[in-house]
Amino acid sequence: MPGGGIHHPRSVFALKTPSRRKIERTQALRTQWTSSDRLLGKRSCYTQFGLSMAYVPTMAAGVVAVGGFSAPIRDPYQAVMELLIFPSAVALVVAFAALHAYAPAPKKTLSLSALVLVALMAGITMCVHVIVLTVGRQANEATLPGFEMLFSWTWPSMIYALDIVAWDFCLGVALLLAAAVFSGSRLAVWVRRGLIISGLLCLGGLLGAVLGDMNVRNIGVLGYAFVLPVVMLQMRRLFAATPATDDRAAAGPGQRTEAFRSRWPSQARQDNQDART
DSSP states (O other), X not given: OGGGOOOOOHHHHSOOOOOHHHHHHHHHHHTOOOHHHHHHHHHHHHHHHHHXXXXXXXXXXXXXXXXXXXXXXXXXXHHHHHHHHHHHHHHHHHHHHHHHHHSOGGGHHHHHHHHHHHHHHHHHHHHHHHHHHTHHHHSOTTTSTTHHXXXXXXSSOHHHHHHHIIIIIIXXXXXXXXXXXXXXXXXXXXXXXHHHHHHHHHHHTHHHHHHTOHHHHHHHHIIIIIIHHHHHHHHHHXXXXXXXXXXXXXXXXXXXXHHHHHHOHHHHHHHHHHHHO
């Protein structure tokens, strides 16, 4: 070839630039909030609320049975509480997965971080309660050295410390991250404030471990056992009121609700332009 150079066709080596339509389609997939996401979010929030309504009276009855917060709760109340933890933790993970699907694109990193921390919390606490329900009940307390330090709910103990890390630290930080996802409507602001309050209370429970005072640690219990269930109920209402992306495809310009227009303002602007023309 002239000049002694080797010419390679540009079509072989040139990098293809994605079209704008492909980029927009990919971005749309990243921000999908489907009707399935909405349904799972609603059901998981309601499940977590319902399980909390069973957990709190059981805990109260156990506290009364032992004469106050100074002594650990005994069976059968403790066993029931242990068993309720498993579906409650799973419901929280599913709810935060729905929250991640719900989150707008600029907030996806926050919602994903919250989901990872909640999943970590669920894994830690389920391992703790499996150990308590099996090994803790079958091991011989008299012959196993350090039994109290390993398997009891009397501070200090290993399982107690792990459970505090799970519910007070991991969940507390996750709730604060999740709070940043919500904005706009009055209900969304209510959910955000509730998550912040619950998260701060959970983190406040860490002081109990630092001070060696489990009465102080009950600040965290107030956050996740009392405040959080109410917030989850409100989050369910918000999920139910938020239109899904498949609703967007099905609804015509004349059928779109105000909630739909607030969710997709660009589509609302397009509808207004079409109406003027």
